[in-house]
Amino acid sequence: MRLTIPVAKVLSALLADPEAPRYGLDLMKLTGLPSGTLYPVLHRLQAAGWLAADWEDVDPVAAGRPARRYYRLTGEGVRAARLALAELRALAPPGRASRGGAEPTGAPAW
Amino acid sequence: MVTRRLAVLLLRRAARRWPAELRTALIREWDAELHVLAGHGQRWRMLRFAASLAASRAGAPVVDRAVLHRRLRHTAGVLLLAPPACVTVVLLAAVVMNLAYAVLDVRVAWATAVQLPLWSGLTAGAGALLALAVTRAARRTVRTGQLATALGVVLPIGLTVTVVLAALAGQGESGLPGTVPGLLLWLAVLVPVLWGAGVLARRGRTRLAWFVGVLGALVAADAAVVLAVVSAIPAAPVGPVADGLPADTVDRVSAPLWLLTCWTDSSFGLPRPTAWERFLITDRVLVEPVFYLACTPYAVAYTVAAARPAPAVEPVPEPVPTST
Numbered sequence: 001m002r003l004t005i006p007v008a009k010v011l012s013a014l015l016a017d018p019e020a021p022r023y024g025l026d027l028m029k030l031t032g033l034p035s036g037t038l039y040p041v042l043h044r045l046q047a048a049g050w051l052a053a054d055w056e057d058v059d060p061v062a063a064g065r066p067a068r069r070y071y072r073l074t075g076e077g078v079r080a081a082r083l084a085l086a087e088l089r090a091l092a093p094p095g096r097a098s099r100g101g102a103e104p105t106g107a108p109a110w
Numbered sequence: 111m112v113t114r115r116l117a118v119l120l121l122r123r124a125a126r127r128w129p130a131e132l133r134t135a136l137i138r139e140w141d142a143e144l145h146v147l148a149g150h151g152q153r154w155r156m157l158r159f160a161a162s163l164a165a166s167r168a169g170a171p172v173v174d175r176a177v178l179h180r181r182l183r184h185t186a187g188v189l190l191l192a193p194p195a196c197v198t199v200v201l202l203a204a205v206v207m208n209l210a211y212a213v214l215d216v217r218v219a220w221a222t223a224v225q226l227p228l229w230s231g232l233t234a235g236a237g238a239l240l241a242l243a244v245t246r247a248a249r250r251t252v253r254t255g256q257l258a259t260a261l262g263v264v265l266p267i268g269l270t271v272t273v274v275l276a277a278l279a280g281q282g283e284s285g286l287p288g289t290v291p292g293l294l295l296w297l298a299v300l301v302p303v304l305w306g307a308g309v310l311a312r313r314g315r316t317r318l319a320w321f322v323g324v325l326g327a328l329v330a331a332d333a334a335v336v337l338a339v340v341s342a343i344p345a346a347p348v349g350p351v352a353d354g355l356p357a358d359t360v361d362r363v364s365a366p367l368w369l370l371t372c373w374t375d376s377s378f379g380l381p382r383p384t385a386w387e388r389f390l391i392t393d394r395v396l397v398e399p400v401f402y403l404a405c406t407p408y409a410v411a412y413t414v415a416a417a418r419p420a421p422a423v424e425p426v427p428e429p430v431p432t433s434t
Contacts, residue, residue, distance in 0.1 A: 024143050025159075035140075035159045036124075036166025043132070065149065066142040069135075 003084050006033050006041050011081040014051075014073045021054070021070035042071060050077030113153040117144055120160035127167075178252070185251040188244060188412070189262050193270035195240055196404040200397065203232035203404075223375065226392065230373040233404045241407035248415035256308030259416050260301050263409050268297050271401075289398060292338035296402060299330035304413045311417035319417070323410035331402035332369040338395045339368055356386040372399035 013030035014022060022030070028038055045051035052074050056067040073081060121140045125133045140163065147156040207229040214221035254262070271293055279286050303326030310319035339360060347357040364371075364382035368391055375392060377383055383391060 024139065025146060028159075034162040034166075036162035036164075039136070039163060040167065065145045066138070068142040068146070069139040 003088060004041075006031070006037050007044070008085060008088055009033060010038065010041050010045065011050075011073075011085060014071070015078070015081055015085070018073050018078050021072045023056075023068045023070050027071070045077065046071075048077075048080075050074060050080055052077075113157055114144070114148050117156045117160035120157075120164040124160070124163035124166075181250060181252045184247070185262070188247045188251060189266045190269075192240065192244055192408050192412070193267045193405065196237065196267075196401065196408070197270060197274060199236040199240060199404045200233055200400050203229050203236060203400070206232055226373065226375040229400060230403055233400050234407075237404040237407040240404075241411035244408045245411045245415045248412050251416055253416070256312060256413075256417055257301075257305050259308050259413055260304035263304055263412055264297050264301050267300075267405055267409070268293075271297075288342055289338065289395075291341060292334040292395065292398060295337050296330050296334035296398075299333055300327060300409065303327055303330055304409060307410060308413045308417040311414040316414060319414050320410065323413060324406070327402075327406040327410060328369065331399060331406065332366060334402065335369045335372060335391075335395050335399055336365045338398065339391055340365070342394050343390055356384075358390060360387045360390055368395075369399055369402075372396070373403060 009031040010027060010033070013027055016030075024035065024038060024042070027033070027042075028035060031038065033041070042051060042053075046053060050073060052072050054070050054072070056070060058065075058067050060066050118141070121137065121144065125137050125140070128136055140160075143159065144156055147159060207225060210228055211221055211225055214224065275286050275289070303323060306326065307319045307323035310316075310322060340362070343358065343360045345359055345362050347359055361382050364377070364380065364387070367378070367380070367383065371377065371383055371388055372392055372395055375388060377385075377388065
């Protein structure tokens with residue numbers, strides 16, 4: 001997996017609470033990424049087996065809206081994402097510590 | 111409502127750029143998110159959401175860069191080496207034909223009659239073998255659009271032709287300028303033919319793609335031969351004709367047959383072209399039709415093979431309800 005800044009942002013957001021399922025708009029809000037960047041990243045993470053996608057269990061008629069798609073890190077994804085982000089932090093310049101402990105803002109793109 | 115419709119249109123457009131097997135699930139997912147935004151009256155966010163997807167690059171399958179570069183080199187190798195291989199095929203077939211002719215000429219009376227059919231047959235056979243090799247090689251080449259594939263096949267042929275003509279011109283070969291219009295016409299017609307065959311192959315209509323490719327390539331070659339002959343040999347005598355000799359003219363009525371005539375030196379039992387016309391035609395265009403014959407099998411084979419439908423990159427996740 002090539003760790004770009006958008007990928008790192010998505011992984012950070014998901015790692016903040018690995019058990020919590022996240023939908024697209026949620027992740028856009030957490031990462032600040034536009035939809036055109038976010039969804040290709042989600043696709044790549046799914047293809048790599050780091051991310052699982054499931055459909056919301058909701059009755060569209062009763063809820064008055066269609067079911068949404070949720071994303072959650074797989075077990076492998078959690079391990080790999082932690083390792084990748086740790087490596088990313090180790091490579092970042094000392095004076096530019098990431099904000100919030102996980103967000104790799106300012107890190108170069110790999 | 112207008113904003114919602116515009117956003118939906120943008121999402122449909124965005125979805126078309128993603129792999130076909132993912133589109134249904136993506137449209138369903140994006141529609142659901144759009145519904146949430148519409149429910150909150152966030153029209154601009156709705157538009158931004160859809161526009162960003164429509165303007166961004168699709169989530170192409172993850173490809174290892176090393177693999178991609180290897181495939182690019184492989185594609186370039188196949189496409190650049192195939193045309194010189196065709197030239198070699200034509201030359202080797204000519205050598206074999208001449209050897210066979212030398213043997214036959216002292217034994218049978220029909221040795222001259224089989225010269226061109228033998229050359230064409232050997233070239234077609236070797237061209238078919240080359241096409242098989244190219245088809246196998248095409249499995250590891252880069253996937254791209256059908257027009258790009260057609261150009262990728264045709265341009266190296268044009269490059270090879272240019273190099274060969276330049277080499278021959280450097281040796282003082284005369285009459286080369288007369289071959290250029292026919293060759294250019296052949297290449298120009300070959301591009302849309304291969305493009306169409308590629309489009310059909312991409313849609314899974316492989317047999318029709320082959321039919322269109324082969325028939326179109328024959329039409330392209332025939333048109334090139336006709337142009338070469340028509341531009342060099344008049345239909346009616348333009349000057350005094352020597353007694354006892356036929357005029358150096360070729361009746362246009364048999365034009366569609368000229369390509370086959372060049373390959374077989376035959377009129378197929380038809381009154382035209384006459385034996386003298388066949389001599390004039392094959393005297394004017396001798397090598398080009400055989401070169402077209404050598405290139406056609408691999409050009410069509412590569413186009414069809416390279417346009418093969420992409421394998422499923424990733425199964426569409428089943429809409430399994432979550433427990434949350």
